[in-house]
Amino acid sequence: MDKFIPVAVPHLSGNEKKYVMDCMDTTWISSNGKYVSEFEKQFSKFIDAEYAISCCNGTVALHVPLIALGLKPGDEVIIPSFTYIATANAVKYCGATPVFADCLLDTWNIDPEDIKRKITSKTRGIIPVHLYGNPCDMDAIMEIAREHNLFVLEDAAECHGAEYKGKKAGTMGEVGTFSFFGNKIITTGEGGMIVTNNKELDAKMRQLKGQGQDPNKRYWFTEMGYNYRMTNVEAAIGLGQLEKIDEHIADRKKVASWYMEELKDMNDYLQFQKVTEGSTSVWWMFSVLLRDSVKVSRDKVMEMMRARGIETRPLFYPMHIMPVYYDVKAECPISEKVAASGMNLPTHALLTREDIKYICDTLKSIIL
Structure with a gap:
């Protein structure tokens, strides 16, 4: 690697x-x-x-x-x-x-x-x-x-x-x-x-x-x-x-904009988190959902990304499916869908434009 x-x-x-x-x-x-x-x-x-x-x-x-x-x-x-x-x-x-x-x-x-x-x-x-x-x-x-x-x-x-x-x-x-x-x-x-x-x-x-x-x-x-x-x-x-939080936030917004640019032609395969109307996101994590058109499972995509030197993480599992909360009954089908198909991509201030291009090119090669 x-x-x-x-x-x-x-x-x-x-x-x-x-x-x-x-x-x-x-x-x-x-x-x-x-x-x-x-x-x-x-x-x-x-x-x-x-x-x-x-x-x-x-x-x-x-x-x-x-x-x-x-x-x-x-x-x-x-x-x-x-x-x-x-x-x-x-x-x-x-x-x-x-x-x-x-x-x-x-x-x-x-x-x-x-x-x-x-x-x-x-x-x-x-x-x-x-x-x-x-x-x-x-x-x-x-x-x-x-x-x-x-x-x-x-x-x-x-x-x-x-x-x-x-x-x-x-x-x-x-x-x-x-x-x-x-x-x-x-x-x-x-x-x-x-x-x-x-x-x-x-x-x-x-x-x-x-x-x-x-x-x-x-x-x-x-x-x-x-x-x-x-x-x-x-x-x-x-x-x-x-003291440097404005710089940290600006870096994350820049990383998010690079992802959006590199993945702009992938809307048929990927869904991005929509920013709430009237809001500004600070993009703690840039994340994507794999649409149904993607024939590779989310976990397999993450495994293949890891093999090429890129760490990803699954989105949070819904609380109502956690063993510790089995007794709290709930129906949250959208939460289950989002959690099962989503992953966090690398999001931090030390990433370069070349890093983002490599991540996105790798992701495209796996799911296309």
Whole structure:
């Protein structure tokens, strides 16, 4: 194999090392330190939210606000079946039940009409997931939430900086959450962020992520909380990444445009994720669906791509077909179709135009 092109590579080209070494030199390596507060401050500015709360990963970034919003056993939360499992797990951590809604065939995001069909007397909220960097139809979702008095928690784990009608993803519901895993648009290795414009929720979530300690009285605990804090070292990496986030997003948009150009004659064989009307995608992952005209299975295509030095990944499996959620019955045929026929192509800042051409030429040679 002459070359290997991975799906994702973190791009550490800014002040990350400088800031981390400052943590080492000053011995501020745990969850206290100037980089934690500065990362939160600068992220809130970037995302246009009043408050930003750092935490140790994107899954707990979902768990904390659900607790703060009062989710309890017996409650239901509507989420897309077509998403990463963390969204469903965070609901289960609270003893509540995730109710799976189908996705749309064009955007692959949650279908507002199916949300309406899944609402019951037990429904407390909706968690739309801005999948692969593409914002959901938030006007429709917020209208449903207002009509039924439901909270909206935006899972923007993959969607740093994307916009819907001029508003940043993560800022339209009561709470928004982000992941900084190593393959995300910006990374802290592991890590997450919660954003909100609600002062009371901000205070509640900060207390919960810090073991429930009273913010004004050390070692005095008025809540049962969790140790969900981000370290100063992680925040130092995050701040270095955030300083160059516009460049990171521009790189992904450039990669997506190269894919579109190279594959423009493949519409009879490939379907691309449609960007929601009025939105800008940040293309966390450029992905394709194989149409029925392709006679090679998706898994065989991925295997043959790998043999030629190109890593791909399957799209997320729907939650309702996962063994861990067999007891949560749902019919989501579009989610099943999208998941079975789709794959992520390499999407990161280090790709060249020549890399994209090689990937696309290889893909064409396999499916034509």
